[in-house]
Amino acid sequence: MNAIFRRLRIDTYILAIMGMVAIAAILPARGAGKDVLDIIVHAAIALLFFLYGARISRQAIWAGILHWRLQSLVFATTFVLFPLLGFGIAKLAAGHLDPGLVTGLMFVSLLPSTVQSSIAFTSIARGNVPAALCCASLSNLAGVVITPLLATMVLSAGGGGMSLDAVGEIALQILLPFVIGQFARPLIGEWLERRRMLTMAVDRGSILLVVYSAFSAGVVAGIWGRVTPQSLALVIVLDLVLLAIVLAATTAASRLLRFTTEDEVAIVFCGSKKSMASGLPMANIIFPASAVGLIVLPLMLFHQMQLMVCAALARRYAQRAKDPAPAMTATAAGAPVRAHRR
Structure with a gap:
């Protein structure tokens, strides 16, 4: 069945x-x-971010900081360009979509990058895998703090911004477990590395629990009567527009700033991703339970789109890497010149 x-x-x-x-x-x-x-979900979220903290090495963080030009471009794409685009798309969608879906579109743009898929696609495309590892790790590390802060600034949670209770929940369920995980890394880091299936089960199991909890609350609150086929189609189109703009922008910026092709691959795949693994637990904390199901719908759609689009893009990069670049090209006058190697 999996093969099919x-x-x-x-x-x-x-x-x-x-x-x-x-x-x-x-x-x-x-x-x-x-x-x-609710108790199980809260415990699962805390465990999830504890494992994130235990798995991200400080060496990877410092190595990433040293490649500051690449890191700066990915960071600016993730936490500056994306939110600006999300804000513009949300403004355009206001009046055409349910407010929960509009909030969801904005929330997508505030999230950190993915880790596993960014690295996997960079590897498939024969890009700079160590840089992708550093970018994705730093993005998730920064997102633990930056995403809730951005949400506080630009989103309305329950109609009146984030309450102090919500900020406290974020600190207890995200920041504190993450910090404890960092301190515990010397003790359990190698053990976790040898048990990838265990960490994957916690990652994916936590997300499934959060999805069930969020959509259960939505069903009980009756929010799904507000989602029409037309609004669902519009969300899909807006997600695709957001993804297409960022893919084009990261590619153009990488070439304009004369990064190598390997670095370009890492920038494109790390800069264009948004993490559902971080986004769903954060949404569960930030927003009212009755609204979470509707708010995370754009994120779930965006996640699937980015996987399909980036899989095709990674294959194109990989094919280009296999094709030997010509050593010489001819000018219009017929004089040979050396080809520019990217």
Whole structure:
């Protein structure tokens, strides 16, 4: 079955997420069950960010800082260009979409980059994998602080901005476990590296729990009656526009600033990604439970789009890397000159 899904380019994890949405629609958590689920979700989020802290090495952080030109471009794309574009798209969508979906589009633009897929696509495209590792790690490290701060500045959580309670929850569920994980890294870092399946199970299991919790709350609150096929189609189009602009901008900036092709690959794939693994738990903390399901819908759609588009782009980069560049080209007058190697 997995082989069939791979041939059809269907991400089985996305199917699992869709399955949790379907279960939430049929059997949403209510009453005492919801209270127990909330406790489990909070614990899973704390464990998730603890493992993030334990897995990101300080050596990788310092190595990334030394390649400051590349890191600066990815950082500016992730936390400056993306939010500006998201703000503009949200303004255009206001009046045409439910406010929850508009907030969701803006929230997508505030998130850090992914780690696994950024590195995987950079490797497939024969790019600078160490730089991609540093970019993605630093982006997630910074996102733990920057994303909630940006959300405080530009988003309305529950109609009146983020409350002090929400800030406290972020500190307890995200920052504190992450810091503890960093301190615990010398003790458990190598152990975790040898147990990738365990960390993957926690990563993916936490996200599935958050999806079920968010969509259960949405079903109980009756928010899905506000999502029409037209609004869903518009969200897909706006997500694609956002992704296309950033892919074009990172490619153009990399070439304008004369990065090597290997560095360009890392910049394009790290700068264009948004992390669902970080975004869903953060949304669960930042926004009211009844609104989370609607707000994270643009993120879930964007996540699948970025995987499909970047998979095709990585194959194109890889093919170009296989084709030997001609050593010489001819001018219009026929005089040979050396080809510019990017």
